[in-house]
Amino acid sequence: MPMTMAQEEAEKYPIHRCIFQGSIKTLSSLIRTHDITEKDKQGNTPLHLAVMLGRKECVQLLLAHGAPVKVKNLAGWSPLAEAISYGDRQTISSLVRKLKQQTREQMEERRPNLVAALHQMGDFYMELKWDFQSWVPLVSRVLPSDICKIHKSGASIRMDTTLVDFNDMRWERGDISFIFNGDQKPGHSLTVLDNKAKLFQRVRHKETELEIEDEVDILMSSDIMAAQMSTKGITFSRAQTGWIFREDKREMVGAFHADFYQINGMVLESRKRREHLSEEDLQKNKAIMESLTKGSSQGFKNGEPPLRRASLNPPPESNITWDEYIVAPPGQCPLLGRNLVYKESSKSFKATVAMSPDFPLTVDMLLNVLEVITPFKHLSKLRQFVLMKLPPGFPVKIDIPILPTVTAKITFQEFAFRNDIDPELFQVPSDYFEDPMRDYDAYMIMMMVLHNASCV
Template sequence: MANKESFPLHRCIFRNDVDSLNKNLKDEEIKKLINQKDNHGNTPIHLALMLDRRNCILSLLRNGCDVVSRNVFEWNPLEEATMLGDVDLIEKISKFKFRDYCLYFNKTGSDGTISKLDEWNKHLPYCYYKGQLKFKSKIPLLNKIGLKDVLQFYKNENSMRLDTGIVGFDLHGIPRIIHGSLSIIINRLDNGLSQIYMLDNKAKRYTELFPYIPQTVHDHFVKSRIDVKTLYKFFVDNSDLSIKKKTPSGFGFKSNKKRTIRINNKKYNTDLYKCKNISIVIRKRDNEQPIGDFISDIKTTVADIDKSRNKIHSSLTSELNNMIILDNKNIKGIDMDDIFKEENGDNDSESDSDSDDSDIENNDNDDKSVSSHGSSAEKLIEADNDFKKFIDENLYTLATVESEICDKVVQMIIKGQNEQGNAIEKSDIIYIDQILPTFYEAYLNSKRLSDDDQKKFEEIINTTVNSTKDKFGNKKKENNEYMQNFKKSENVSSMVHNLAENYYNSTSKKHNNTSNKFKNEEIKRVPISEEEYFDPSNTKSLHLGRKMEISEEKRRTKKALKFWLTKENSFPLNINDHLKPVIDFLCSLLYDQINGRLYDSNYDRSIYIKTIEYIFEQVEATKRFPLKFEVPVMASTALQFKLIDVNTDKKCVPDSKFKIPDNYIYDESVEFRFSR
């Protein structure tokens, strides 16, 4: 194709010539280029969104353009539309995106590839899973949320059903889980789409979620995307990823009991594997405004924004983990800085916390960085003297009050000076409370001091720490920024965005300084002609039409993801055959890859494949199956899931499970609730 004729659809968009675009899209050969990337990594829909060519965007959407894939800057069309702020476009793109999700999972590809559902059916046409989901934490606020549920999943070839007892969040006062009985039923249709229903089993009502999407669902989703000032993107750097099988510690029966899990009244011995050394890259895009048909003026702390990530490995838990961990340091006992804090060396001598009823207190050895907290009005005290640095160096030991280190720290406080003879200040005492909020109460309750010292120590704590708290141990000023952001959430999407915004703004001091630096800088309006943009020798990554600021933070954690896997060939299922299609599907959603073709050059996909191959090789995926896993959420907090029952008999998944009961009433108001 001649240079002048290259990228015909892009050229129409560049000129804002919608008539020529529509004419070209009627040509079957040219229409095949509807998702073609130009020399700068932009598809037609990306270019149209950047330049706010609304009529061109609508024409591309009508002709089935890809609304999922990312450009070279890692933004997908919905994210570009969100920053554009066009409500109609956000609604249309989100509908098409969800449609593409269904087609990817259900429909056989034109290139001969089978759907993920058919791939799954080859090895597991029928199955029933029952498992317990448990959120474990030492942090009082998170414990009061009370996340604990039994999940049941049914699959009968082309139909699936999920039953849960969590039906929403109550955001009045301290957030809590709303318990009830909710079901999601998915039935595959002949056209490759799915019919999806949500059932409220207590109220005996149901609604259809897809293909007919209730207006209330639309409104909630679109509302969460309107007036968004900041976008967050999450990547995972697993270049130092390690998978290790934990050697059992302890002796005899107790040690073996921790590794034995009962499934359907049968005991299975398991091996504990730990997945460590994952870094999270958080990219923030904000302070954006349109500047017309000019090269985007990107103020960034990243040297080369489109090549900023290391040669990283990806994992299934990447964005899922990110969604869960987006909390703010204002929760009592938490500072997100410490969650990702880089630790010095591995600690493989930790307690496993792998018994069924074990609490998170037994699981702290993975965390050398114990978290801290502060109110929205307070700045966290920094470790600026020898005493505070001593506390930092012994955080893990201090988590157990019955230790010599704890005794030493308490005696320093009582005497009013450290080992170097320097005075213990009020800020030093508060510092311990910030990073270990239960330390003083636990030590006083342990009665390790003489009566005189106990009385003196209690008086010191009451005058320096407890005077700022109410009778429940919470900061008196409870109406903090975290709670406000949590309560203004309309749905899961807006909750994640609100918490992300609060977390990033409260921890990114470096970025804030950078933002102030850019604040008064004049916008650069660098023009670019059609010839320059489509010049084959110009392969620089380009974003057009916007002024924005972009910054990144890389946070590392060595907290381990834990997996309890069955012994070799002792279980009727294995990871490779019976779970991999689902893992592939979820990762394709997370990395916006569902419209990618197998022969496309895609960096994220190749890294994902290599990572999965590495993990599967380490855990012998063709011989084992996970009966339990534990995901670190934040310091001293974990999300645990354990299988209770597994069955692959067709009799366990009757057709009636995937039908709406006759006595249920259609009601569009059925939804996952956010009560405020």
């Protein structure tokens, strides 16, 4: 007797089905012969389902076999986001560890090509000017600006900046240099200098247990956020100038001729979930985040370990059957965990980009540089923008959204290929002291957690 369409659907995705049914024995068998990265109709991987349904043993087995953590379903959420919602601390901690491991492995896979590209690129000095603006009255008056100075020699890059962090209308000033030496081993390739205090630290390749647990506390204490610049509907049209006789806008940007384009259809989409937070959490949240984002780990006080956030009581057991789940239309996933507390917003931006055919660097070369120097959210946003299909030339002047209320105007105001870059720029000065207590590692972790919403 032929199967109905519903029965045919129910027979698909055997790994998803056995997780839904809670069969660790069946999963142990299927995991050897089936693709654990496969997505079902809702875009959920087996790891998504295991997390949302609270199948802890299935989660650990999938992670042991390399199930990807940084992957989103149709609703735009990763397994880590769903784990934060579910609230089991051990599961969140396991996913954070695996995410970091997978990120390191992916970076190491790309590293040889990146280093080779840097070697092939000419040595240069470059300046990026950042001017932050807001449509909110009076806010633009107090927003910061910065000039990033970048030296490149061989496979080494040095970036000097005074704008250390920028988040939710707060920023931190300093005099910081990041030095990347591509020919060094991974654990010794990145150094941070504090030029005011004359201190340095080698950024470790792996986080400590204390840093991991601090990060889990942050995730459990704060909103689950996702923000992205939507590029689906973006088009470019030539910017016009003149009151009566209109003509295409062309101007000099620094020493470079540039054609100006309007960017049409740029939208910043942001989504926020907080079903895992109590009213008390929301009151405490601001103070916790301000403390942690200063780059200071909670540490041990009076010899006592810090007070960690406990797991939440699990949500009620889902009464959705596999058959009901699998026949649900795409994008209408039945509720498997907590009732969502959800807010979504989008804002359209009017922006321009100036493209120069004269600029001596190519966009591909710029991406190679930015991949090395993007622990900061504003540089990461620039890299996302440059990945778009831009008009011909090099983007010497760009407007991009950084936050829903803040845009940045980036100008490549200086660039020169040079063969006289001082090699000492990529070394720690002899009068600097190592400061293992200054937690740049934790600081960079916090930044990545707080602004890199794609991780969650």
